[in-house]
Amino acid sequence: MSKPPLTLYLAAPRGFCAGVDRAIKIVEMAIEKWGAPVYVRHEIVHNKFVVDDLRAKGAVFVEELDECPPDRPVIFSAHGVPKSVPQAAEARQMVYVDATCPLVSKVHIEAARHAEAGLQMIMIGHAGHPETIGTMGQLPEGEVLLVETVEDVAQVEVRDPSRLAFVTQTTLSVDDTADIVAALNARFPQIVGPHKEDICYATTNRQEAVKAMAPKCDAMLVVGAPNSSNSRRLVEVGARAGCGYAQLVQRATDIDWRALEGIGSMGITAGASAPEVLINEVIDAFKARFDVTVEPVVTAEENVEFKVPRVLREPA
Known part of the structure; x- marks a missing residue:
């Protein structure tokens, strides 16, 4: 027929993308350098095939740092981690490698810079996503407020409407984010946005x-x-x-x-x-x-x- x-x-x-490519390479090179097992906090990237392949090569995936022995290297996923995670690794004198995508790191640096200028942050992102958790965890609790929708913008309670900045998760829908940014600008005309688009x-x-x-x-x-x-x-x-x-x-x-x-x-x-x-x-x-x-x-x-x-x- x-x-x-x-x-x-x-x-x-x-x-x-380049960030995923780099993260996978980091795990492979770490296994090559230090031998197996190498521990990875959270899935290095969100793909079961990739994770299973790296597991077969000697990577052990865990959700939290305290699941890792102190005498083996640990890698942080491409999505980024809260500031408390590398601090905890240093306190335990662990060898760690940060595989955070450089474009996510750029958002972390941006958030820290705004905080130093005394601005409260609003993050456009998805609750519970590792990247959102990592970015919000760059600053003390309450310093980053999460909005997921245009409706959230109307409800968000800020400290001072004239002292605000926003950042976004790097993997959002460009069109949806544009609507949320427009709502933020309408409600908080003095809000400071990123120099360059955060969406990668x-x-x-x-x-x-x-x-x-x-x-x-x-x-x-x-x-x-x-x-x-x-x-x-x-x-x-x-x-x-x-x-x-x-x-x-x-x-x-x-x-x-x-x-x-x-x-x-x-x-x-x-x-x-x-x-x-x-x-x-x-x-x-x-x-x-x-x-x-x-x-x-x-x-x-x-x-x-x-x-x-x-x-x-x-x-x-």
């Missing part, structure tokens, strides 16, 4: 590619983990940009083929912590069922690279 034809639009950029280049680029691809597609899949903020935002952006069916899948085995019956065009992208091997697996699954024509949708070229910390570049 001949296979039905399918145009498969492939978003670019997609998948790994990779998040922005992947969302732009989805916006360009979505109107062409009958359906769209985002390869990524359910706890990955930037992956979930891509699903929302795709649906909002005109794609009737947009779903998140961790890998090819999660595809709901019944929901895709009768489609003629398909969009595929991936969150910033999803490896290319999983994207190729999804493409191969479509090739097994359809006569596929792949069409790239390229909206930006990325050549960003972040260096790993010096401690890993020095000999043991």
Whole structure:
């Protein structure tokens, strides 16, 4: 039987960003330098395939520092950690490596600078997300107020409306965040914003590619983990940009083929912590069922690279 034809639009950029690439490299180099086991506080990036691969190489993932023995190195995840975590590691005389994405570190520095100037911070982010916890944990309790929606802006109680600044989680929806920023500026006209957009280049680029691809597609899949903020935002952006069916899948085995019956065009992208091997697996699954024509949708070229910390570049 001949296979039905399918145009498969492939978003670019997609998948790994420079911060994720660096974080994975940090774990691999730490195992190489100090031997296994190396402990990692929280998932290094939000992707089960990546975490399982590193676990097989000798990484042990824990949620809290007190689960780590003091005589083994510990790595902090790409999402960033509260200030109290490295302080606790130093108190226990542990060797630690901070894999926080440099673009998240930039937000931490920004928050500290505003606090030194006597400004109370408002953070636009998702409650409970490790990046939000890490950024809010840079300052004493009560100094950073969290808002998740435009409605939250109307309710937030501040110390002094004329002495405020805001920062954002780096993996948010660009459009949603713009609405929240507008609400903050309307309610607090003197609020100080970041010098440069906090939402990272990779998040922005992947969302732009989805916006360009979505109107062409009958359906769209985002390869990524359910706890990955930037992956979930891509699903929302795709649906909002005109794609009737947009779903998140961790890998090819999660595809709901019944929901895709009768489609003629398909969009595929991936969150910033999803490896290319999983994207190729999804493409191969479509090739097994359809006569596929792949069409790239390229909206930006990325050549960003972040260096790993010096401690890993020095000999043991």
